[in-house]
Amino acid sequence: MTTTYIATSALDPICDAVEGLLSKSNEVVRVTPSEVAHLESRKESCLVISEQVGQSVFSTIPKDFGMVHFLGCRPPRALLEQVENSDTVIAGISPSIAPRVANRVIGFTGPLQVKPMGVWGIVGLGTTGLEVARKVTSNLSSVSIADIRTPRSGILNELGIRRKTLDLLVAESDVVTLHLYAGPTANPLISKRELSLMKTNAVLINTSDSSVVDEQAVLDALRSGQLAGYATDCPGPIFELPHELLASDGKLLVTTNPLTSQIGASVNIARFVDLNVRAFSNGEKVKGCYEPVDFPIVGDPSFWSSRMSPRQD
Structure with a gap:
């Protein structure tokens, strides 16, 4: 026993x-x-x-x-x-929690006024990113993914999604949603540089960790009109504070209600x-294991961004 x-x-x-x-x-x-x-x-x-x-x-x-x-x-x-x-x-x-995360991500798009059948960019195609991809493609939206690892065999063809560099993904997407772990190679992953590549009518969704985005850069982008909207359920110090004008304009959506509750x-x-x-x-495979994946030493550099962090299967 x-x-x-x-x-x-x-x-x-x-x-x-x-x-x-x-x-x-x-x-x-x-x-x-x-x-x-x-x-x-x-x-x-x-x-x-x-x-x-x-x-x-x-x-x-x-x-x-x-x-x-x-x-x-x-x-x-x-x-x-x-x-x-x-x-x-x-x-x-x-x-066990991925379907709830995916529902939250989709739920964010209503208040952020995301256009139907827009172009989605998913960063991190682990269990949660994959669940989001399935829901989004079922709504006939176009989806691209950025991940430092080659996705499981056949999954891209099954869902009709494409793998791109992070730069191309953020530049082409109407919605960018983040599904990766906090870590030294993603601290932050989305900075002023990546935000400057995004469309001015694009929105950013972060259900990963506050550290994977530069919150001050996001706040500045929202105020300047460089970014149309930001939604998160993991606010850091900057978005823990109220920003009533941005919230009332439909540009900022913050919740701290944990999905586990x-x-x-x-x-x-x-x-x-x-x-x-x-x-x-019983000596069988355990599901949901964390893997120590970081910036690769060898491989096809055209698929890597400058910073990435582990994801979960």
């Missing part, structure tokens, strides 16, 4: 749901954030960790766990670094984690 530790704060409905399912077939031990660094980890044991534990906890996770499962939408950099520095399987919840989300996440723990215990 696999021993699974669940690290969380006292009140956490997602961890409650995960614990309820896992306890039916596994030995489950609930621990506090301060106890994580002192756990006796083994290759056959798992750690399920909430995003509520605090950033500093992720750098204290013992490296001998067989699997670490993160329960948030945006993995901390310290957790991604563990992928590069250990043999531990590190997974997230992207496959939506009705039914905790149950869906718990089922996904339960299946992953079962797969790990």
Whole structure:
């Protein structure tokens, strides 16, 4: 029987749901954030960790766990670094939350007054980017993607989408939506330079992380008319402040309502984690694993932008 530790704060409905399912077939031990660094980890044991534990906890996770499962939408950099520095399987919840992210992205386009069947540019074709692509193409919009890795075989032909450099993508798109991890090669990915390449009637959507865009450059572009609209559910310091004039003009849309708190989300996440723990215990493939992908040393440079960051399958 696999021993699974669940690290969380006292009140956490997602961890409650995960614990309820896992306890039916596994030995489950609930621990506090301060106890994580002192756990006796083994290759056959798992750690399920909430995003509520605090950033500093992720750098204290013992490296001998067989699997670490993160329960948030945006993995901390310290957790991604563990992928590069250990043999531990590190997974997230992207496959279970991707449809909700895609619905939010599509929902943003209404208030931003995106024209029907416009040209979409999707940066990052992992699980979430792919879900967005499927929804957008079903609405008969044209889609291009930018990703530092070659997409899975046949997926571009299946959806009728094209792969382009980041520069071409931002220059040609009516909507640019970002689906990648925060990291040193994407800090920021969208800066004043990329914004200057965009159409003046284009909008930018960011559901990844505040650090992947230069928020001050975005704010300046909105005010000058260089950018028609910006929507995000991960505002940084600049967009955490109210900008009522931009919001009232329909140029700025900011929400801080986490997708993981939506009705039914905790149950869906718990089922996904339960299946992953079962797969790990049986030596089968775990879904939603993070991969240490960064700027490539070799390959076709025509497909790379100047900066990119890992994505998730």
